[in-house]
Amino acid sequence: MEAVTNPRRERVDAARNRAKILAAAAEIVSVHGVEGLAMAEVAAAAGVGVGTLYRRFGDRSGLAYALIDEREREFQSAFIQGPPPLGPGADPVTRIRAFLHALTDRTVEQLDLLLMAETASPFARFGGAYDGYHAHLSMLIGQADPTADAYVLADQLLAPLAASLLAHRLRTCGVTVDRVKSALDQLLPLR
Template sequence: MDTVRRERTDAGDAGHEGDAGGAAPVRTGAAGERRERTDAARNRAKILAAAEGIVAAQGVRGLSMAEVAAAAGVGVGTLYRRFGDRSGLAYALIDAREREFQTAFVQGPPPLGPGAEPAERARAFLRALTDRTVEQLDLLLMAETAAPLARFGGAYDAHHAHLSMLIGQARPGVDAAGLADALMAPLAAPLLAHRLRECGVEVERVKAALDDLLSGVIGG
C-alpha cells in the first residue's frame, strides 16, 4: 500500500511567471515565506489532529470535511486545497503516522531501532507493526481494500525490506524476502480486523503468535 499522497498547496495551480498575458507574481520576502510555511505547517497539524480525534470517536465513516474544518478552526476550502477530498485527508492521516513509525525503526532507540540483535529487533518490529496497524485499523482497512493490490507498495515495501534485512542478518542464506512476507501476512488489515472484531482475539495473542512464527523462522 502506498501511503504517500502529495498534498495540494494552498496556492493551488496559480499561473507561472512569464505566462502570456499574465503579470509576474508578487514575491514575498524570506521572512514572509517562512511565516507562510510556519502557518501552513501549524494548520496542517491542527487539521490532522482534529481528523484523528473524529476518527477515534466516530470511525472513518464520521470523517467529514466540514466537521474536520470546524474542529480545526480552518475554512473548508483550506482542507480541499490541501487534501483534495475526504479520501486524501484519510491518506494523509495514514502517511503522518507511517512516517513516525518508519523513523522509529530506522533511527529510534533499541530494540526497535538500531543497537539490538537482529532477532530482537525483528521481534520488536513485528510487535510495533501490530500496534501501528491496530491504531489506524479502520483507515488501513479502507486503504488496503481500495484496489486488489492496494496493500502493497510504499509502506509495505519499506516494512518488508526492513524485516528481510533483519531476517537475513539473523539467519544468513534463507529466503529472507519470502519469510518476511509470511510473517507480515497476519497483519493485513482485513484479516486483523476479522480476528480482533469477529473472532474476539486479543492483540497480545496476535503478538504472541508472531513471536512463535519468528522463533520458527530464525530460532531463539
C-alpha cells in the first residue's frame, strides 16, 4: 500500500507489458471482484505469458498490491501537488474536508483490494500510505489550529476509513458513501 517515490527505470516493452497487465487485472477485479483475480486469467487477458506475470509480480497478492500502488500514486500526487481544494492553495479546513472525502472515494474504489491488504497482518494498515495520510492531516490540523493535538486527531479522522470498517458499514449496515462523508464533516474539530 506504499507508493514508491523513485521507481527503477523500465524497458519500454516491460513498461508496456506492465500497463497491459495492470489494465487487465483492474478490469477483472471490477467485473469479478478480488476473488476473480487469478494469474492465468490476467495473463490471458493481457496477452502475456503466465511466467511473465509471476516473474513481474510474484503472486496474486503482489499483483493486487501493484493495483493499489498505481492508484495510490495518483491519489498522493493529487493531495500533494494537485489543484485546490485537495491540493495546495485552499485554507487548511477546506483541504482537510477535501482530503477526507477524496480518501473515502479512493478507499471505496478499491475496497476489496485494500481490505485484503489491510488485513494481511495485524499492523498492515499502518506505515507507508497511512503514514503519509497521517502526516498530511497532522500538518493541516496544525495549520488550522496550532493548539490542537494534531497527531492524535489525524488518527481519529483516519479511523473511520479503515477498509474493514468501511466495508462492514457499506455492505452490512446499509450506510451510504454520502453518509460517511457527512459524518466525517461532523467530526472535523476545526470550523
